[in-house]
Structures are given as structure tokens and as C-alpha cells.
Amino acid sequence: MSRIAYVNGRLVPIADATVHIEDRGFQFADGVYEVVAVLNGAMLDWPQHAARFGRSLRELSITAPMSEAALSIVARRVLAANRIRDGLLYVQATRGAARRDHPFPAHAVPTLVMTARPFDFRVRTAQQKTGISIVTQPENRWQRRDIKSIALLPNVLAKQSARNARAFEAWFVNPDGTVSEGASTNAWIVRKDGTIVTHPASESILHGVMRGTLLALAREHQIRVEEAPFTVADALDAAEAFITSTSVPCLPVISIDGNPVGSGVPGPVTARLAEALWAEVERQTGWRR
Ligand SMILES: Cc1ncc(COP(=O)(O)O)c(C=O)c1O
Secondary structure, eight states, rough: OOOOEEEEEEEEEEEEEEOOOOOOHHHHHOOEEEEEEEEEETTTHHHHHHHHOOOOOHHOOOSSSSSSHHHHHHHHHHHHTTTTEEEEEEEEESSSSSSSSSSSEEEEHHOOEHHHHHHOHHHHHHHHOOOEEEEEEEEEEETTTTTTTSSOHHHHHHHHHHTTOOOOOEEEOOTTTTTEEEEEEEEEEEOTTEEEOOOSSSSSSOOOHHHHHHHHHHTTTTOOOEEEOOOOOHHHHSEEEEESSSSOEEEEEEEEETOTTTTOOOOOOHHHHHHHHHHHHHHHHHHHH
């Protein structure tokens, strides 16, 4: 079955799906996006994704292409057209097409594209048992990382540097030694006293939907939580570390730049949080491993 994309009001085979070459997304990365997990045919944490999408658009003064309710109807149509049971939905909006000039065009109509592809989340439950490795690199992004912008070149380069080093993820490290987040994930440690620590939801990081879900679950499970910056040294001195995102719900970090974290194997607190997360996934979607 050929994949189907939604582009500006139409569902089209992906091979025929096009946007204008003067679209500002192509010319300037002038746009925002969301990635939503789909399990058992249901969108996980949809209201949070829709709200963040709206906020990213507002922060950049891009006109919302449609209401949240309409967006969710189109999303469901895309999932149905692609017969997605377990997968990832991509939603992307740009300021639209206009003659190339930096200032906002007077009358641009926003471009809206949605695609979906299958993804087997059991890949992640397998990785949970082995854990993953991290490399670090200097933070080199702009100061508004809370906006889910499509300008992802530093993230792309960071992820490739991780792949080149046979690591799963790269963590961005600030000049003061603190870790902001990963190339496409939020970063966490579990201190030796059992407290979980993650960077505050400031303009310095993306406010991950999974981060929010996990914080709520940790509190529910009476796990102490601190939203505070931590350094690479703190992570290497921690009992455990882990990463979260929509497509990487909760994976233990076992090494950073080749140095072991804790005992160098996935730890019990991360495992407990991952269990809580999978239980939440099942509660929302009925999905089971
Ligand atoms: C830079 C960055 N941080 C964190 C995340 C995790 O966000 P979420 O949990 O909403 O997927 C992402 C996801 O793409 C990301 O790109």
C-alpha cells in the first residue's frame, strides 16, 4: 500500500505530495512541527501535542492553519488512510509560500503537511533491557529551544555524531557543564538518593510531552523529582540516567562518552518509570507489549 500524505487540504500518495519551492519552510526553516506516537490506532497524549503545536505557532506569529479540533480530525484521516496501528504521526506547518524575502510576507497562507509511518514500539522495550550510549557535544543551538521549530540542523549534526560514535543519542552541553537535552530527547539522571532530575522547562529545552507525562507519573509513584540543571559530572556520579521522547518513551543510559553511568547496566528506578509509562500507554490506548 502506498503511503498517503495530507498537504494543504488534500490526501495524496506521498510520491505526488509536493509543496511550493518558495515555501518558507524550505527557504528559511520558517515552520514548526509535532511528532505524535500512535499505539493501537490511538494517538498518545494528543491534547498536549496539539497545545504545544499551537504555542509554537503563536510564538513565531504563524497563523494556525486550522483549529485544534480540525487538526485532530485530519490526523485521524491520515492515520486511517495509512492504516496505522502502531506508528508515528508527523504534523508540520510553515508560514507558507511567498517570494523569497526575509520579513514575513503580507499575505502568506500557512502550509500544513501530515504524514504517518508504522513504528513498532517493541523495539524500544527491547532496548530498555540493554540500555543506550550517549556522546556529548557543545550546545550550539539558538536560545528558543522551547519552540518546536523545523530548524533542526544542529540536532541533525549532533545525532549523526552520535551514530558515527556508535551511540544512540548526543547530549548538548552548555559552557557551564550543564546538559540541556539530547538531539531529539530530554535528558534525566537518577541521583544516588533516588531523586530524578531533569532540566527545568525553560526556553533552553523543548518541553517534551513525554517529559511532562513522566514527571506526572513519577510524582504519582512518590518518586522524588527535581527540575534542575545537572552536569555531565553529575550524570557520571549518578545511580542511573535515562532519556525520554515520543518515539523513545524511556530508555536507560548506560554510558556517556565511553564512561559507565552507575553500574553500567540499566537501573531499577528507570525500569520502574518505564513500567509506569507503559501502563499509562495501555490506559490511554489499550496497547500491550
Ligand atoms: C530537542 C528535543 N528535545 C526533546 C524532545 C522530546 O519531546 P517529546 O517528548 O515531546 O517527543 C524532542 C522530540 O523530538 C526533541 O527534538
